[in-house]
Amino acid sequence: MTKNIGKLSATAFTQLVLALFTLISMFPIVLIIINAFKSRDGIFDNPMALPTSETFSLVGFHKVLDKSPFLHFFENSLIVTVGSLVLILLFAAMAAWALSEYKFKGSRWLAVYLAFGIMVPIRLGTVSILQLAVQFNLVNTLTILVLVYVAQGLPLAIMILSEFMQQIPKELKEAARCDGVGEFKIFFQIILPLIRPAVATVAVFTMVPIWNDLWFPLILAPGEETQTVTLGVQQFIGQYVTDWNAVLASLSLAVAPVLLMYIFASRQLIRGITAGAVK
Structure with a gap:
């Protein structure tokens, strides 16, 4: 019983570490994609927020x-x-x-x-x-x-x-x-x-x-x-x-x-x- 609990704890810890590593690795990519669909003011006002009806903009893609x-x-x-x-x-x-x-x-x-x-x-x-x-x-x-x-x-x-x-x-x-x-x-x-x-x-x-x-x-x-x-x-x-x-x-x-x-x-x-x- 103790061995099974130890294995489950080790597996849970491993999964937690992998999940944190995934979040850290994907964070810059997600941040870039989110802000690519926002206006310039929306980017600088709150770069962490998702695009809203007020901040959503495709001006960057039009320019590119x-x-x-x-x-x-x-x-x-x-x-x-x-x-x-x-x-x-x-x-x-x-x-x-x-x-x-x-x-x-x-x-x-x-x-x-x-x-x-x-x-x-x-x-x-x-x-x-x-x-x-x-x-x-x-x-x-x-x-x-x-x-x-x-x-x-x-x-x-x-x-x-x-x-x-x-x-x-x-x-x-x-x-x-x-x-x-x-x-x-x-x-x-x-x-x-x-x-x-x-x-x-x-x-x-x-x-x-x-x-x-x-x-x-x-x-x-x-x-x-x-x-x-x-x-x-x-x-x-x-x-x-x-x-x-x-x-x-x-x-x-x-x-x-x-x-x-x-x-x-x-x-x-x-x-x-x-x-x-x-x-």
Whole structure:
């Protein structure tokens, strides 16, 4: 009886901590969305209050969608994020398969090299990256952003996927080989479906830093034709005057893709995290 009460108390405490953490994490997002639908006076009078008939206003969304190229910035972010995500998942899955399945001379050193890529921030090489971009005439292009983000996301993605691939029973792969199935079919038809939770986890962890990044778009692609959402929001922030309605409206639109991806991939994400925790 005492053990059951202790377990219930521990579970209740854990749930309480998780609920508090969720509230703290969601509070800034909820605050942004609430104030995005309020007038300027409503924002400054009581930023914590919900929109009312007196304070409700869509002026921020009108300014963002009608008087600025926000949709073009959104399109640029979408192209860069989706392009980077597809290349990262494809190359990381193939590299993880090679590292986990085929043992070759230098494979351990390659794994150490990838771990080194995780520990060292890519921003330390900004000057060199900018020099290469100028040399290859890639400044103010979306291509340079995709290349940088692929290089940034590959090490962590390879390490996560390789750990999951090592847990797949060897008997399953050997049985497929005995049936005459080729390596490409084993990889694409057997391995990838089995590691979907890991792929979803990598996709979420990779998408958020790319979508929210301001550093590389500001340095490598600051032109109006190549600006991303995070960089485009800065046009509403001035040294002396800030259009808070437009800023909050643009931030609300910018956070929507991340929330949608988490909603659709949450089940696979949780399965991937819990599977990694068990290991």
